[in-house]
Amino acid sequence: MDLRNCKKCGRVFAYIASEVCSRCANSDEDDFKKVKEYLYDNPGATIVEVSEETGVDEKKILRYLRESRIEIREEDNLLLDCERCGAPIRSGRFCDPCIISMKKEFTAVLKPKAEQPKIRDLGKQDTKMYTAEIRKKFK
Ligand SMILES: [Zn+2]
Ligand SMILES: [Zn+2]
Numbered sequence: 001m002d003l004r005n006c007k008k009c010g011r012v013f014a015y016i017a018s019e020v021c022s023r024c025a026n027s028d029e030d031d032f033k034k035v036k037e038y039l040y041d042n043p044g045a046t047i048v049e050v051s052e053e054t055g056v057d058e059k060k061i062l063r064y065l066r067e068s069r070i071e072i073r074e075e076d077n078l079l080l081d082c083e084r085c086g087a088p089i090r091s092g093r094f095c096d097p098c099i100i101s102m103k104k105e106f107t108a109v110l111k112p113k114a115e116q117p118k119i120r121d122l123g124k125q126d127t128k129m130y131t132a133e134i135r136k137k138f139k
Pocket of ligand 1: 009022025
């Protein structure tokens with residue numbers, strides 16, 4: 001039997017797959033359920049609200065966000081950073097542009113001569129519109 005110390009409470013437990021003991025794993029699931037249910041009833045709640053109402057630690061809620069298990073709408077407050085470029089994001093690990101470009105890179109590796117998706121053209125259009133807008137202002 002592989003005995004380890006729980007990463008969270010330090011209790012010795014029989015290691016199976018998790019770094020925490022079954023007791024801590026269960027309480028984590030409970031917390032997650034609470035957060036999820038609260039968000040279901042109160043879509044658009046902020047982390048502070050969720051934490052106050054459910055009693056779940058803000059850090060824990062942030063981790064759920066990081067793991068893309070939940071999504072919280074904090075309009076002026078983007079809480080996470082894209083791991084690739086550092087841009088503020090609401091959930092997950094990467095911002096949308098990075099996800100798109102990573103997907104592109106991935107596709108490029110698989111099919112070196114594949115046609116590029118339309119997303120690239122959309123980006124170009126945006127740039128043009130932006131430039132036109134600036135020119136107008138200077139006239
Ligand atoms: Zn534990
Ligand atoms: Zn990014």
